[in-house]
Amino acid sequence: MTEENVSDFASIPAHADLYLRPVQFVDSPIGLDGQVARLAGGLVWFAAYELIAVTGGRRVVQQPVPVAGFEALLDSVSAAQRERLSLLAELISAARAPxxxxxxxxxxxxxxxxxxxxxxxxxxxxxxxxxxxxxxxxxxxxxxxxxxxxxxxxxxxxxxxxxxxxxxxxxxxxxxxxxxxxxxxxxxxxxxxxxxxxxxxxxxxxxxxxxxxxxxxxxxxxxxxxxxxxxxxxxxxxxxxxxxxxxxxxxxxxxxxxxxxxxxxxxxxxxxxxxxxxxxxxxxxxxxxxxxxxxxxxxxxxxxxxxxxxxxxxxxxxxxxxxxxxxxxxxxxxxxxxxxxxxxxxxxxxxxxxxxxxxxxxxxxxxxxxxxxxxxxxxx
Known part of the structure; x- marks a missing residue:
């Protein structure tokens, strides 16, 4: 993730509602350790999240974030936003109960x-x-x-x-x-x-x-x-x-x-x-x-x-x-x-x-x- 990307994320309003959408799906995680994440414990893997920030009902940010750069994103936002994004990422990857x-x-x-x-x-x-x-x-x-x-x-x-x-x-x-x-x-x-x-x-x-x-x-x-x-x-x-x-x-x-x-x-x-x-x-x-x-x-x-x-x-x-x-x-x-x-x-x-x-x-x-x-x- 470039410094320009991090700067963009740091400018997200602290009160913005944040969402993560898994994107850039891949056929296999083989050879991609640390670069992909598993979706809901299933057969689908993805290489990026689409970060969406909404204020006043309008999207102010809609930008892909590589899985490998997710920690850098967390380091660039407020504590409340970091907590929200971490929870979303955890829920996205967690296996679903039968x-x-x-x-x-x-x-x-x-x-x-x-x-x-x-x-x-x-x-x-x-x-x-x-x-x-x-x-x-x-x-x-x-x-x-x-x-x-x-x-x-x-x-x-x-x-x-x-x-x-x-x-x-x-x-x-x-x-x-x-x-x-x-x-x-x-x-x-x-x-x-x-x-x-x-x-x-x-x-x-x-x-x-x-x-x-x-x-x-x-x-x-x-x-x-x-x-x-x-x-x-x-x-x-x-x-x-x-x-x-x-x-x-x-x-x-x-x-x-x-x-x-x-x-x-x-x-x-x-x-x-x-x-x-x-x-x-x-x-x-x-x-x-x-x-x-x-x-x-x-x-x-x-x-x-x-x-x-x-x-x-x-x-x-x-x-x-x-x-x-x-x-x-x-x-x-x-x-x-x-x-x-x-x-x-x-x-x-x-x-x-x-x-x-x-x-x-x-x-x-x-x-x-x-x-x-x-x-x-x-x-x-």
Whole structure:
């Protein structure tokens, strides 16, 4: 790092909010001791951080800092800033605790697939194909597991724009019989809901994880239910979760604002009795966000490792894929979904929530094969 760089960092306002985003990913750490760092204890390594400093909602610094020059950066900033940056770097590299799902232990040192199983008549992706037949729906879930999904996410209420709120009793009736069948088979199951009563019913039926698009804010009892159960929980970002997942009035800087929101929500949920190691974060692609917001989040996904929690990416078949590909209908968005899944894997995302399980698993296996080959070493 040059003296000019250090001088630039020393000029960061003492009250600036600081962020670190891992960048400059490398195929292998071999021969790069001290020059690269490991991302979240996984298969991805990086050679630099992007330092972002924000004051008054505006980025005043956005500059790469080599991993090898990180200590020089720490020496050039205030004590409070040094503490913040050191914590972020520690959280970015720390291995994530595995997910315990009954007798299954799901390690998070490589990306895992979460298969989507909708039990709704108005799902934008499958049009209610599994409604009214728990056996057939459970079989679809079993098939996802056989195809390589690490877990199955069962939902009984559509969260597409304009969807009507489902009464909790109907949501339970739709999801509980399927969860019971999947759980008996040993399949790890998450319940996709924002309602406490549905969470309770699903957990009692054998679900292992709660996946809440409202980050436990829609229902006043949701946090209590999750804390009492001691189960892992996915906290998804949306602008106004108490009103619905698609509200909001825009962003100044969607990447840092989403990070701040999730950071504050994690602290609130921990204060409510949930272990930090059991919290998973989701930036909420497509929820209260315009196209440019979604693209900024996807390009900056690695920033969220600074929260110290596993990251879930749910971009499968989303509207943005159609918008970027001549308005391709939902059933013709496989290629775009795979592209986004691999974008997530390359940035260290641990969980990929997808509709097309076999195809995504195959893509990840090829990606993993290339990673393994790179770790063998370099020729010559």
């Amino acid at each position: 997910i315990i799902a009954g007798e299954r232990v799901l390690r998070l040192d490589q990306p895992l697939v979460m298969g989507i199983l909708n039990m709704t008549p108005d799902s934008f992706s499958d049009g209610g194909a599994n409604m009214g037949d728990p056996d057939a729906a459970a079989q679809a879930g079993f098939d996802m597991g056989t195809a390589g999904a690490a877990m199955v996410d069962v939902g009984g209420e559509s969260t597409r724009p304009g969807a009507k709120t489902v009464w909790e009793g109907d949501e339970v009736e739709r999801t509980r019989p399927v969860i019971e069948r999947l759980a008996r088979s040993g399949t790890p199951v998450s319940i996709d809901t924002r309602k406490a009563a549905v969470m309770e019913a699903a957990l009692s039926a054998g679900a292992h994880i709660v996946n809440d698009v409202a980050a436990l804010l829609w229902d006043d009892r949701a946090l209590e239910v999750v804390a009492k159960a001691g189960c892992p929980v996915v906290l998804m970002h949306s602008p106004e979760p108490t009103k619905g997942p698609h509200g909001g009035s825009g962003y100044g800087d969607v990447l840092t604002e989403t990070f701040d929101w999730l950071e504050a929500r994690i602290e609130a949920v921990v204060a409510g009795g949930v272990e930090r190691a059991k919290i998973i974060v989701d930036p909420g692609i497509g929820f209260g966000k315009a196209m440019q917001d979604n693209l900024a989040l996807l390009n900056g996904l690695s920033l969220f490792h600074g929260l110290g929690c596993p990251v879930l990416l749910g971009a499968s078949r989303k509207r943005m894929i159609g918008a970027l590909s001549n308005e391709a209908p939902v059933g013709e968005r496989l290629g775009g979904s795979i592209a986004l899944a691999l974008k997530g894997a390359e940035q260290g995302v641990q969980l990929l929530r997808v509709h097309d399980v076999p195809e995504t698993v195959q893509a990840l296996r090829v990606w993993r094969g290339m990673k393994d080959a790179a770790l063998v070493g370099r020729p010559g």
